[in-house]
Amino acid sequence: TEEKSLHFIEQIIEDSLASGFPQDKLRFRFPPEPNGYLHIGHAKSICLNFGLGLKYNAPVNLRFDDTNPAKEEQEYVDAIKEDLKWLGFNWTEELYSSDYFQQLYDWAVAMIKNGKAYIDSQSSEDMAIQKGTPTQPGVDGPNRNRSVEDNLTLFEGMKSGNFPEGSHVLRAKIDMKSTNMLMRDPLMYRILHRHHHRTGNDWNIYPMYDYAHGESDYIEQISHSICTLEFVMHRELYNWFLDQIYDDLKVRPHQYEFARLNLNYTVMSKRKLLQLVQENIVNGWDDPRMPTISGLRRRGFTAASIRKFCDIIGVAKRENVIDVSLLEFCLREDLNKTAPRVMAVLDPIKLIITNYPEDKEEWLEAENNQEDESAGFRKVPFSRELYIEREDFLEEAPAKFFRLSLGREVRLKNAYIIKGESVVKDVAGNITEIHVTYDEDSRSGSGSEASQRKVAGTLHWVSIQHALETEVRLYDRLFIDEAPDNHKEKNFLEFMNSSSLQIVKGFVEPSLSDVKADEKFQFQRLGYFNVDKDSSEGKIVFNKTVGLKDAWEE
Ligand code: ATP
Ligand code: MG
């Protein structure tokens, strides 16, 4: 294994280990909110946290941050677990912030008793005005000095469901003049008369993220709580809440921030991805055009390629935008090693070998993957009538056209050298058949002199009578703009690519008759393709995963 330099979080951990922090107290967590499916941005955080767990042999919890019942669902919990497993990571414990609701409530009551929290009953507008601005300090509101008894009674009433939503909130009593706006008496609890996917109707109040998150880290004894840079200003509050409960015999969690992943030509906010799903702009969270893990999987991405991508982009503190082509590069590198090669024709034109016997068929040997000797060989059927790609033929071609034209020779992959002789056209002048002759002595691998002859190019093909008809879904990027959600005046939906999905009929060699969903192939000269879950007995559906960088040379 190659030596890699440490990223800044590993460096922080190395430093604390060096100064005496016990390695067996290292503990990490990945804390998704179950309000949507995981996306490629989450993969960065997953690879980081689980990567640290592997490197330091430390536990990594999967904590569902389920404190907002308005947006969370069991479907998302299940999908998140499936995606994590598929990515190749095992969590130590499966935990839920909602499991801590009673503990969080008890701590909040203690804070009220210590004069560190109070009930505010003003409108959110009034509270916002009192909060001030970044350049102007806030002012204390009229409820700030409520008695402990009144606060306890009101908080109890909130919990019991005696008050309507929006009528009261619990606020931490910190400092309305703090230079950090988040420290100006932040909300700890709000009233929500909502059904929670785990706690049902037990609760009428739910804790806010800033309160719940650090305290949950403390309960789980997380040593390094890693989040994205937007939370830098929250760190002071994270620490303040910990100060209220911290017992110095225990591990005190610390928050560290790293740069989130931004990819061009996509959106990654779950709210926006949800909108694409709900408005049927895509066909579900796992639509192969989505940047979700399930979408990428269905498109044909491998888990290894996503992990490799996260490894290459690294972990740093500076925000940047990664080109989506880097993700595709990682995928191609992996598929090039692992995907069997097959022949498929997606825009067919009929080719007739006039000197090949009508009733003859041959099963020719074809190498499955020249990058992987163990992949072996298969047989592909050859006959007088074939399909080739329409764009692989020109009646009259320029000298640099390394494909078929009249009077010139090319090789048919794994088969023979053919020469263009004539064409048949319909009344409109479109070519309907290409007539060629073949050189019987030129079969690939036969070792004959004719088989070694240099020709301009090599074409893929399928035998018409043997080929399987399939549906092939060709994808383009979902957005035509590099940063669709970065426009002040325009909504991201204005930048949808109207031709991001094209469905064509394709013909593949018969070796593919028994493929299963998620099997991956290289269609030679065309790209990588993944068997879609929509495939059924007698109808194979392929998703184009990604194109090839370079066509092969035989
Ligand atoms: P969204 O804005 O899409 O709703 P989120 O951050 O609210 O994302 P969570 O489910 O709370 O979504 O995220 C779980 C973890 O994944 C968090 O620790 C978060 O920092 C991390 N994460 C989310 N998006 C990214 C990203 N683009 N790059 C790196 N980490 C991310
Ligand atoms: Mg979040």
Ligand code: MG
């Ligand atoms: Mg969010």
